[in-house]
Amino acid sequence: MTVAVAAPAAPNPTPSPSTLLRLSGVNTYYGRIHALQGIDIEVKQDEIVTLIGSNGAGKTTTLKTISGLLHPREGTVEFDGKDVTHTAAHELVKEGIAHAPEGRRIFSRLSVRENMLMGGFTRSASERAEDLERGLTLFPRLRERLDQKGGSLSGGEQQMLAIARALMSRPRLLLLDEPSLGLSPILVQQIFQLITEIKRQGVTILLVEQNALQALAVADRGYVLQTGKVILADTAAGLAANPDVRRAYLGEI
Amino acid sequence: MTAATPSVARPRMRMIPWRAPVAVVAALVISYLVIANAAGAQAQEQFINALTIGALYALIALGYTMVYGIIELINFAHGEIFMCGSFVAWWLITTMGFTGTIHDLPILVIVLVVVFLVSMLVMGVVGVIIERFAYRRLRNAPRLAPLITAIGVSFILQNLVFVGISNSIVKVPQLIPFDLLQIGPLAIREINLFVIVFAVALMIALQLFITRTRLGTAMRSTAMDREAAQLMGVNINSTIAITFFIGSALAGAAGVVQTQYLGNTVFNIGFQSGLKAFTAAVLGGIGNTTGAAVGGFVIGFLEVTSSVYGIGRWSEAIVFGALVVVLIFRPNGILGQQLADRA
Numbered sequence: 116m117t118v119a120v121a122a123p124a125a126p127n128p129t130p131s132p133s134t135l136l137r138l139s140g141v142n143t144y145y146g147r148i149h150a151l152q153g154i155d156i157e158v159k160q161d162e163i164v165t166l167i168g169s170n171g172a173g174k175t176t177t178l179k180t181i182s183g184l185l186h187p188r189e190g191t192v193e194f195d196g197k198d199v200t201h202t203a204a205h206e207l208v209k210e211g212i213a214h215a216p217e218g219r220r221i222f223s224r225l226s227v228r229e230n231m232l233m234g235g236f237t238r239s240a241s242e243r244a245e246d247l248e249r250g251l252t253l254f255p256r257l258r259e260r261l262d263q264k265g266g267s268l269s270g271g272e273q274q275m276l277a278i279a280r281a282l283m284s285r286p287r288l289l290l291l292d293e294p295s296l297g298l299s300p301i302l303v304q305q306i307f308q309l310i311t312e313i314k315r316q317g318v319t320i321l322l323v324e325q326n327a328l329q330a331l332a333v334a335d336r337g338y339v340l341q342t343g344k345v346i347l348a349d350t351a352a353g354l355a356a357n358p359d360v361r362r363a364y365l366g367e368i
Numbered sequence: 369m370t371a372a373t374p375s376v377a378r379p380r381m382r383m384i385p386w387r388a389p390v391a392v393v394a395a396l397v398i399s400y401l402v403i404a405n406a407a408g409a410q411a412q413e414q415f416i417n418a419l420t421i422g423a424l425y426a427l428i429a430l431g432y433t434m435v436y437g438i439i440e441l442i443n444f445a446h447g448e449i450f451m452c453g454s455f456v457a458w459w460l461i462t463t464m465g466f467t468g469t470i471h472d473l474p475i476l477v478i479v480l481v482v483v484f485l486v487s488m489l490v491m492g493v494v495g496v497i498i499e500r501f502a503y504r505r506l507r508n509a510p511r512l513a514p515l516i517t518a519i520g521v522s523f524i525l526q527n528l529v530f531v532g533i534s535n536s537i538v539k540v541p542q543l544i545p546f547d548l549l550q551i552g553p554l555a556i557r558e559i560n561l562f563v564i565v566f567a568v569a570l571m572i573a574l575q576l577f578i579t580r581t582r583l584g585t586a587m588r589s590t591a592m593d594r595e596a597a598q599l600m601g602v603n604i605n606s607t608i609a610i611t612f613f614i615g616s617a618l619a620g621a622a623g624v625v626q627t628q629y630l631g632n633t634v635f636n637i638g639f640q641s642g643l644k645a646f647t648a649a650v651l652g653g654i655g656n657t658t659g660a661a662v663g664g665f666v667i668g669f670l671e672v673t674s675s676v677y678g679i680g681r682w683s684e685a686i687v688f689g690a691l692v693v694v695l696i697f698r699p700n701g702i703l704g705q706q707l708a709d710r711a
């Protein structure tokens with residue numbers, strides 16, 4: 116599972132004015148473990164960008180560093196032109212970053228409705244009511260389960276809820292960490308359709324996936340992570356055609 | 369107990385509305401009969417006494433359970449918050465110059481409002497300060513560190529009162545009349561009626577706050593999954609502070625009740641009552657607020673019953689024995705533990 120190290124070629128070298136998120140030289144640690152080793156990532160308005168990489172590459176750590184659950188020791192995170200490197204996670208929700216974390220993290224003893232409303236915690240009661248309705252239109256399955264406990268949902272339903280809940284804060288940037296993990300092929304299809312639909316509604320998406328083939332199919336651009344470094348950056352089509360990527364992440368020999 | 373229930377039956381998630389009230393009424397009737405069996409003519413008075421003591425323990429137990437629910441810390445200093453609350457009440461009452469029962473209802477109401485409000489506010493703030501300076505930094509430390517810190521805070525508070533106020537029992541003027549009221553068939557003293565109604569009202573208000581409000585839901589979310597709650601926009605530092613405030617304020621209220629019902633307090637009362645209230649929280653299912661209230665009343669009942677049966681000296685053994693027995697059959701307490709289970 117190694118990919119020839121290539122210089123991270125930024126597809127767009129001059130910083131474009133529509134850059135929504137930029138990580139520059141980000142180094143994040145867990146105590147002494149150096150998990151992210153100088154990450155540079157850029158996400159532009161209305162893009163779907165995907166992060167691919169094998170287990171332990173640092174994908175989840177990257178998302179947590181963006182959403183403020185972790186803070187880098189070196190480097191900066193800029194969101195919408197603002198330095199948010201040291202901004203707390205709960206503040207970033209108000210700024211417009213929503214993070215549907217790895218493992219869904221549904222509040223198991225809250226009802227589906229309460230989970231959804233928690234997603235809109237930073238918003239007013241009337242906005243929450245409105246967005247709940249909007250969310251249930253996008254995820255009709257959840258409407259039938261509204262008063263059920265989150266913990267009693269199936270894995271697929273929980274993933275739908277995790278995404279719907281994240282959308283309740285009306286984010287400008289949605290971070291999705293392995294939304295298709297553990298789902299049946301039909302549900303995986305549904306999730307990827309939803310991702311495209313969410314993008315169409317004007318939400319920029321940073322998508323972490325093990326399912327690289329599917330992720331590259333919906334994404335505009337992608338980054339390949341390996342042991343805490345970006346080893347490749349290209350358009351989705353470019354990555355999908357790259358023989359190293361195909362061998363390492365798309366299961367080709 | 370021969371009812372053969374399938375051992376794998378999972379507790380029902382959805383509460384059938386009639387079950388809880390029926391269980392409460394049944395428990396009350398059985399407790400009354402058990403007390404009446406030995407108390408004879410004093411049955412009613414002792415039964416009401418059990419409810420009053422139970423309400424006191426329940427108020428303290430709520431703080432243990434709320435704090436445990438949100439940061440999984442057994443806050444050993446919580447009993448001391450209750451003790452300090454009783455001293456705030458003592459100080460206020462004696463400073464205002466009251467020496468005994470107030471028979472003028474409007475004045476009594478005003479004085480009680482002041483005493484409860486001040487004691488609850490002061491202890492709420494003390495709880496927040498303790499969390500901020502003693503526990504917050506240890507939030508991600510190994511569990512033993514905050515636990516030992518809590519014991520340390522408990523010693524500090526106890527010794528402050530011991531050295532600064534009194535090293536022996538302090539008498540506190542009881543402001544509320546002990547006159548008997550006749551409500552239908554029920555003869556109840558004004559003080560008991562007040563304590564029971566006030567405590568139950570506080571518990572209902574707490575329950576409504578936790579289950580119905582945005583902030584209450586944020587509290588429950590933080591208890592379930594702190595990181596996920598942050599991702600929803602919840603400021604967990606302030607949520608945890610609010611939890612300490614409410615729990616400590618309830619202990620402050622319990623401190624006032626202590627002085628008004630029992631007429632005294634002492635620097636080490638927080639240890640004795642705190643331990644029993646903690647037992648109540650575990651008995652009911654730690655982390656579960658309804659469970660803490662139920663546990664409080666169970667302990668009040670056990671204590672009064674053992675004294676009615678002439679084995680009052682054994683009351684502590686009976687209380688902790690009951691804890692052991694309950695935990696053998698229901699390891700998560702009567703109403704079940706609500707630990708942070710992840711979806």
Ligand SMILES: Nc1ncnc2c1ncn2[C@@H]1O[C@H](COP(=O)(O)OP(=O)(O)OP(=O)(O)O)[C@@H](O)[C@H]1O
Nearest residue numbers: 145148150168169170171172173174175176177217
């Ligand atoms: N809480 C933690 N404490 C210490 N090290 C951690 C922690 N979480 C992750 N790591 C380490 O950081 C590195 C990156 O982990 P990360 O979870 O970001 O990988 P990932 O790309 O998301 O992997 P996966 O595909 O398995 O989810 C790994 O080496 C991992 O062991």
Ligand SMILES: [Mg+2]
Nearest residue numbers: 174175176217
């Ligand atoms: Mg991961």
